[in-house]
Amino acid sequence: MMFTGSTATGRRVAEQAGHNLIGASMELGGKNAMIVLGDANIGRAIEGAERALFSNAGQLCISIERLYVHESVADEYTRALVDRMRGMKLGAGLDFGADMGSLVSRAQLETVESHVEDAFAKGAQVLAGGHARPDIGPYFFEPTLLGGVGEGMTLFRNETFGPVVAVSRFDAEDEVVHRANDSEYGLNFSVWTRDTRHGRELATRLRAGTVNVNEGYAPAWASVDAPMGGMKASGLGRRHGQAGIVKYTDAQTVAIQRLLPIAPPPHVGQRLWGRSMTAALRVLRRVPGIR
Secondary structure (H helix, E strand, O other), X not given: OEEEOOHHHHHHHHHHHHHOOOOOEEEOOOOEEEEEOOOXXXXXXXXXXXXXXXXXXXXXXXXXXXXXXXXXXXXXXXXXXXXXXXXXXXXXXXXXXXXXXXXXOHHHHHHHHHXXXXXXXXXXXXXXXXXXXXXXXXXXXXXXXXXXXXXXXXXXXXXXXXXXXXXXXXXXXXXXXXXXXXXXXXXXXXXXXXXXXXXXXXXXXXXOOEEXXXXXXXXXXXXXXXXXXXXXXXXXXXXXXXXXXXXXXXXOOOOOOOOOOOOOOHHHHHHHOOOOHHHHHHXXXXXXXXX
16 A cells, blocks of 8 residues: 555554555655755756745645755855745636645644744744735745744754745755754755765765755656655655565565475485495485486
Protein backbone atom coordinates (compact mmCIF):
# COMPACT_ATOMS: atom_id res chain seq x y z
CA MET A 1 0.00 0.00 0.00
CA MET A 2 1.10 3.58 -0.70
CA PHE A 3 0.18 6.40 1.71
CA THR A 4 0.84 10.12 1.41
CA GLY A 5 0.04 12.38 4.33
CA SER A 6 1.21 13.70 7.66
CA THR A 7 3.81 11.91 9.75
CA ALA A 8 1.37 11.54 12.65
CA THR A 9 -1.21 9.81 10.46
CA GLY A 10 1.53 7.81 8.78
CA ARG A 11 2.60 6.35 12.11
CA ARG A 12 -0.95 5.14 12.73
CA VAL A 13 -1.20 3.62 9.27
CA ALA A 14 2.20 1.94 9.71
CA GLU A 15 1.08 0.47 13.02
CA GLN A 16 -2.02 -1.03 11.42
CA ALA A 17 -0.09 -2.27 8.39
CA GLY A 18 2.54 -3.89 10.61
CA HIS A 19 -0.12 -5.54 12.77
CA ASN A 20 -1.57 -7.16 9.64
CA LEU A 21 1.85 -7.89 8.07
CA ILE A 22 1.08 -5.60 5.13
CA GLY A 23 3.98 -3.83 3.49
CA ALA A 24 3.63 -0.06 3.40
CA SER A 25 5.30 2.76 1.50
CA MET A 26 4.76 6.25 2.86
CA GLU A 27 5.64 9.76 1.80
CA LEU A 28 5.04 11.81 4.94
CA GLY A 29 5.76 15.26 6.32
CA GLY A 30 8.79 17.46 5.91
CA LYS A 31 10.59 20.46 7.33
CA ASN A 32 12.38 20.99 4.08
CA ALA A 33 15.48 23.16 3.74
CA MET A 34 16.73 25.34 0.89
CA ILE A 35 20.41 26.32 0.94
CA VAL A 36 21.61 29.30 -1.08
CA LEU A 37 25.41 29.33 -1.40
CA GLY A 38 27.47 32.47 -1.86
CA ASP A 39 28.02 31.87 -5.58
CA ALA A 40 24.35 31.25 -6.40
CA ASN A 41 22.59 33.09 -9.21
CA ILE A 42 20.49 35.38 -7.02
CA GLY A 43 17.82 36.05 -9.63
CA ARG A 44 17.24 32.37 -10.31
CA ALA A 45 17.33 31.54 -6.61
CA ILE A 46 14.64 34.16 -5.93
CA GLU A 47 12.42 32.91 -8.74
CA GLY A 48 12.94 29.31 -7.63
CA ALA A 49 12.18 30.18 -4.04
CA GLU A 50 8.72 31.50 -4.96
CA ARG A 51 7.84 28.11 -6.44
CA ALA A 52 9.54 26.05 -3.74
CA LEU A 53 8.06 28.04 -0.84
CA PHE A 54 4.60 29.02 -2.02
CA SER A 55 3.31 26.58 -4.63
CA ASN A 56 -0.10 25.36 -3.47
CA ALA A 57 0.20 27.91 -0.64
CA GLY A 58 3.02 25.84 0.87
CA GLN A 59 0.76 22.81 1.19
CA LEU A 60 3.06 20.32 -0.51
CA CYS A 61 4.96 17.70 1.48
CA ILE A 62 8.01 18.85 -0.50
CA SER A 63 7.47 22.59 0.13
CA ILE A 64 10.40 24.50 1.62
CA GLU A 65 9.95 25.85 5.16
CA ARG A 66 13.58 26.55 6.13
CA LEU A 67 15.75 28.91 4.09
CA TYR A 68 19.50 29.15 4.73
CA VAL A 69 21.40 31.92 2.89
CA HIS A 70 25.17 32.42 2.89
CA GLU A 71 26.33 35.44 4.84
CA SER A 72 27.95 37.03 1.78
CA VAL A 73 24.65 37.33 -0.11
CA ALA A 74 22.12 37.22 2.74
CA ASP A 75 21.22 40.93 2.74
CA GLU A 76 20.84 41.14 -1.04
CA TYR A 77 18.92 37.90 -1.26
CA THR A 78 16.55 38.63 1.61
CA ARG A 79 15.69 42.11 0.30
CA ALA A 80 14.97 40.74 -3.16
CA LEU A 81 12.85 37.90 -1.78
CA VAL A 82 10.81 40.24 0.42
CA ASP A 83 10.16 42.52 -2.56
CA ARG A 84 9.01 39.59 -4.66
CA MET A 85 6.76 38.27 -1.91
CA ARG A 86 5.12 41.64 -1.39
CA GLY A 87 4.37 41.77 -5.11
CA MET A 88 2.70 38.35 -5.20
CA LYS A 89 -0.96 38.40 -6.12
CA LEU A 90 -3.34 36.26 -4.06
CA GLY A 91 -6.53 35.04 -5.65
CA ALA A 92 -9.18 32.34 -5.68
CA GLY A 93 -9.77 32.19 -9.43
CA LEU A 94 -9.22 29.11 -11.57
CA ASP A 95 -7.18 31.04 -14.14
CA PHE A 96 -3.48 31.85 -14.05
CA GLY A 97 -3.88 35.39 -12.75
CA ALA A 98 -2.90 34.69 -9.14
CA ASP A 99 0.52 33.78 -7.76
CA MET A 100 -0.83 31.94 -4.74
CA GLY A 101 -4.16 30.53 -3.63
CA SER A 102 -5.91 29.52 -0.45
CA LEU A 103 -5.22 27.17 2.41
CA VAL A 104 -7.35 24.06 2.33
CA SER A 105 -9.42 24.45 5.50
CA ARG A 106 -10.19 26.45 8.62
CA ALA A 107 -8.12 23.98 10.66
CA GLN A 108 -5.06 24.54 8.45
CA LEU A 109 -5.47 28.30 8.65
CA GLU A 110 -5.58 28.06 12.44
CA THR A 111 -2.39 25.99 12.44
CA VAL A 112 -0.59 28.55 10.29
CA GLU A 113 -1.83 31.47 12.41
CA SER A 114 -0.82 29.77 15.65
CA HIS A 115 2.69 29.01 14.38
CA VAL A 116 3.25 32.60 13.27
CA GLU A 117 1.79 34.10 16.45
CA ASP A 118 3.87 31.79 18.63
CA ALA A 119 7.07 32.69 16.77
CA PHE A 120 6.34 36.44 16.92
CA ALA A 121 5.54 36.27 20.64
CA LYS A 122 8.89 34.56 21.25
CA GLY A 123 10.99 37.09 19.38
CA ALA A 124 10.84 36.27 15.67
CA GLN A 125 10.67 39.13 13.18
CA VAL A 126 8.04 39.24 10.46
CA LEU A 127 9.93 40.32 7.33
CA ALA A 128 6.97 39.91 4.98
CA GLY A 129 3.34 38.87 5.29
CA GLY A 130 2.20 37.46 8.59
CA HIS A 131 -1.54 38.01 8.33
CA ALA A 132 -4.68 36.18 7.28
CA ARG A 133 -6.55 37.70 4.33
CA PRO A 134 -10.28 37.15 4.83
CA ASP A 135 -10.89 39.98 2.36
CA ILE A 136 -9.79 37.60 -0.41
CA GLY A 137 -11.24 34.36 0.93
CA PRO A 138 -11.98 32.62 4.24
CA TYR A 139 -8.77 30.57 4.35
CA PHE A 140 -6.22 32.90 2.76
CA PHE A 141 -2.92 33.69 4.49
CA GLU A 142 -0.20 35.95 3.15
CA PRO A 143 3.13 34.50 1.98
CA THR A 144 5.21 35.00 5.11
CA LEU A 145 8.94 35.27 5.77
CA LEU A 146 10.21 35.18 9.35
CA GLY A 147 13.64 36.02 10.71
CA GLY A 148 15.10 35.21 14.11
CA VAL A 149 13.34 31.85 14.42
CA GLY A 150 14.93 29.60 17.03
CA GLU A 151 14.52 26.73 19.46
CA GLY A 152 11.39 26.88 21.57
CA MET A 153 9.22 28.22 18.76
CA THR A 154 6.64 25.76 17.46
CA LEU A 155 7.56 26.20 13.81
CA PHE A 156 11.29 25.81 14.43
CA ARG A 157 10.99 22.02 14.22
CA ASN A 158 7.32 21.30 13.47
CA GLU A 159 5.90 21.23 9.97
CA THR A 160 3.61 24.21 9.34
CA PHE A 161 2.29 23.10 5.94
CA GLY A 162 1.49 26.59 4.81
CA PRO A 163 3.08 29.69 3.20
CA VAL A 164 5.43 30.38 6.12
CA VAL A 165 9.24 30.22 5.84
CA ALA A 166 12.03 30.90 8.34
CA VAL A 167 15.15 32.51 6.88
CA SER A 168 18.59 32.53 8.52
CA ARG A 169 22.24 33.04 7.63
CA PHE A 170 25.19 30.70 7.62
CA ASP A 171 28.92 31.14 7.12
CA ALA A 172 30.44 27.64 6.76
CA GLU A 173 29.07 24.72 4.75
CA ASP A 174 29.68 22.24 7.56
CA GLU A 175 27.50 24.46 9.74
CA VAL A 176 24.60 24.60 7.29
CA VAL A 177 24.75 20.86 6.60
CA HIS A 178 24.48 20.23 10.33
CA ARG A 179 21.60 22.67 10.73
CA ALA A 180 19.69 21.31 7.75
CA ASN A 181 20.11 17.73 8.97
CA ASP A 182 19.17 18.65 12.55
CA SER A 183 15.55 17.63 12.09
CA GLU A 184 13.46 14.52 12.49
CA TYR A 185 12.37 15.06 8.89
CA GLY A 186 14.24 14.38 5.67
CA LEU A 187 12.02 14.61 2.61
CA ASN A 188 13.12 17.22 0.06
CA PHE A 189 16.04 19.67 0.23
CA SER A 190 17.35 22.18 -2.28
CA VAL A 191 20.85 23.57 -2.99
CA TRP A 192 21.59 26.64 -5.11
CA THR A 193 25.04 27.27 -6.60
CA ARG A 194 26.69 28.05 -9.94
CA ASP A 195 29.10 25.16 -9.34
CA THR A 196 26.78 22.22 -9.98
CA ARG A 197 29.49 19.65 -9.31
CA HIS A 198 30.01 21.08 -5.87
CA GLY A 199 26.24 21.31 -5.41
CA ARG A 200 25.96 17.60 -6.13
CA GLU A 201 28.68 16.79 -3.60
CA LEU A 202 26.98 18.93 -0.98
CA ALA A 203 23.65 17.27 -1.74
CA THR A 204 25.04 13.85 -0.83
CA ARG A 205 25.74 15.13 2.69
CA LEU A 206 22.10 16.09 3.26
CA ARG A 207 19.85 13.50 4.89
CA ALA A 208 16.85 13.83 2.61
CA GLY A 209 15.21 11.45 0.17
CA THR A 210 15.50 13.98 -2.66
CA VAL A 211 17.85 16.94 -3.07
CA ASN A 212 17.42 19.26 -6.05
CA VAL A 213 20.28 21.45 -7.25
CA ASN A 214 19.18 24.84 -8.61
CA GLU A 215 15.48 23.98 -8.33
CA GLY A 216 13.10 23.59 -5.44
CA TYR A 217 11.51 20.22 -6.13
CA ALA A 218 10.54 19.81 -9.80
CA PRO A 219 13.38 17.66 -11.25
CA ALA A 220 13.21 14.88 -8.65
CA TRP A 221 9.44 15.04 -8.22
CA ALA A 222 8.65 15.00 -11.94
CA SER A 223 10.95 12.16 -13.02
CA VAL A 224 9.22 8.77 -13.08
CA ASP A 225 12.68 7.13 -13.11
CA ALA A 226 13.80 8.88 -9.90
CA PRO A 227 12.85 7.20 -6.61
CA MET A 228 10.77 9.58 -4.49
CA GLY A 229 10.36 9.36 -0.74
CA GLY A 230 11.72 10.46 2.61
CA MET A 231 14.26 9.59 5.26
CA LYS A 232 13.72 9.52 9.03
CA ALA A 233 10.20 10.63 9.97
CA SER A 234 9.48 11.68 6.39
CA GLY A 235 8.54 8.24 5.22
CA LEU A 236 9.20 4.62 4.34
CA GLY A 237 10.06 3.18 0.96
CA ARG A 238 9.98 4.92 -2.40
CA ARG A 239 7.64 5.53 -5.31
CA HIS A 240 8.75 5.88 -8.94
CA GLY A 241 11.81 4.23 -10.43
CA GLN A 242 12.90 0.64 -9.96
CA ALA A 243 12.65 0.98 -6.18
CA GLY A 244 9.00 2.00 -6.53
CA ILE A 245 8.15 -1.19 -8.42
CA VAL A 246 10.23 -3.72 -6.49
CA LYS A 247 8.48 -2.82 -3.25
CA TYR A 248 5.28 -4.38 -4.60
CA THR A 249 6.94 -7.74 -5.27
CA ASP A 250 7.89 -10.69 -3.08
CA ALA A 251 11.13 -12.48 -3.88
CA GLN A 252 10.84 -16.26 -4.32
CA THR A 253 13.72 -18.73 -4.32
CA VAL A 254 13.45 -22.07 -6.21
CA ALA A 255 16.37 -24.42 -5.60
CA ILE A 256 17.05 -27.76 -7.39
CA GLN A 257 19.60 -30.13 -5.91
CA ARG A 258 21.62 -31.63 -8.82
CA LEU A 259 24.96 -32.69 -7.26
CA LEU A 260 25.70 -34.25 -3.90
CA PRO A 261 22.94 -34.63 -1.34
CA ILE A 262 23.20 -32.53 1.79
CA ALA A 263 24.52 -35.64 3.58
CA PRO A 264 24.87 -39.32 2.54
CA PRO A 265 22.45 -41.90 3.97
CA PRO A 266 23.48 -43.22 7.43
CA HIS A 267 24.59 -46.62 6.18
CA VAL A 268 26.86 -45.00 3.64
CA GLY A 269 28.34 -42.72 6.29
CA GLN A 270 29.28 -45.76 8.40
CA ARG A 271 30.99 -47.45 5.45
CA LEU A 272 32.93 -44.25 4.70
CA TRP A 273 34.33 -44.06 8.22
CA GLY A 274 38.09 -44.58 8.20
CA ARG A 275 38.41 -45.03 4.43
CA SER A 276 40.61 -43.03 2.13
CA MET A 277 39.11 -40.33 -0.10
CA THR A 278 39.45 -42.57 -3.14
CA ALA A 279 37.58 -45.38 -1.45
CA ALA A 280 34.96 -42.94 -0.26
CA LEU A 281 34.30 -41.74 -3.79
CA ARG A 282 33.91 -45.30 -4.99
CA VAL A 283 31.25 -45.91 -2.37
CA LEU A 284 29.47 -42.64 -3.16
CA ARG A 285 29.22 -43.49 -6.82
CA ARG A 286 27.23 -46.58 -5.90
CA VAL A 287 24.63 -44.45 -4.06
CA PRO A 288 21.50 -44.02 -6.21
CA GLY A 289 21.27 -40.53 -7.69
CA ILE A 290 25.01 -39.77 -7.45
CA ARG A 291 27.03 -39.93 -10.64
